[in-house]
Amino acid sequence: MHSARKLIHRSTIPIRWGDMDAYGHVNNTVYFRYMEIARIEWLEAMGYGLDPAGEGPVIINASCTFLIPLTYPGSVEVLTYTAPPGRSSVQTRVEMRPSGSSALFAEGAAKVVWMDHRTGRSAPLPVPLRAALEAE
Numbered sequence: 001m002h003s004a005r006k007l008i009h010r011s012t013i014p015i016r017w018g019d020m021d022a023y024g025h026v027n028n029t030v031y032f033r034y035m036e037i038a039r040i041e042w043l044e045a046m047g048y049g050l051d052p053a054g055e056g057p058v059i060i061n062a063s064c065t066f067l068i069p070l071t072y073p074g075s076v077e078v079l080t081y082t083a084p085p086g087r088s089s090v091q092t093r094v095e096m097r098p099s100g101s102s103a104l105f106a107e108g109a110a111k112v113v114w115m116d117h118r119t120g121r122s123a124p125l126p127v128p129l130r131a132a133l134e135a136e
Contacts, residue, residue: 005081005093006133009042012099015072025069026076032062035094035108038078046129055123058115060089064108075099085133088122089113 013034021027043049043057050056070076077099083091089111096106116123125133 005083007079008082008133009038009045009078009080011038011041011078011080012075013037013078014075015070017072020072023069025071028064028066031064031066031070031096031106031108034076034078034096035062035064035080035110038080038094039092039110039112042080046132048126048129052117054118055114055116055126057112059110060113062108062110064106066106068103068105070096070098070105076105082133085125085130088124090125090133 015026019026019030039057039059048056075098076096079095081093081095083093092110092112094108094110095104096108097104114123114125114129115121124130
């Protein structure tokens with residue numbers, strides 16, 4: 001993880017029985033869902049919901065490194081961090097661990113770009129969002 005990062009959101013997500021695969025651990029695709037849930041919770045808490053006719057966030061890339069398998073039953077704590085924002089984007093990084101554990105089970109990243117859905121082009125980050133990302 002990068003040193004220039006700011007914790008912006010903490011999310012606790014239940015691990016469902018159906019999240020597991022034939023190997024008895026959470027399927028790799030589900031980790032991306034956990035990151036998405038945490039990202040949407042953060043943005044909604046900031047007042048940014050889905051607006052397909054206006055402006056909003058899109059993801060242009062996402063990655064995940066699987067270190068230790070998560071398993072059912074339990075919950076996963078997802079910590080979301082951001083790097084300093086650009087004009088229209090911000091890099092997010094996440095850490096995932098079982099609730100109550102200090103051991104890192106997975107880490108991921110996604111670049112969030114603010115998009116004008118009418119034009120299909122990037123747009124400047126909203127001023128309140130930028131202020132929150134830049135605040136100490």
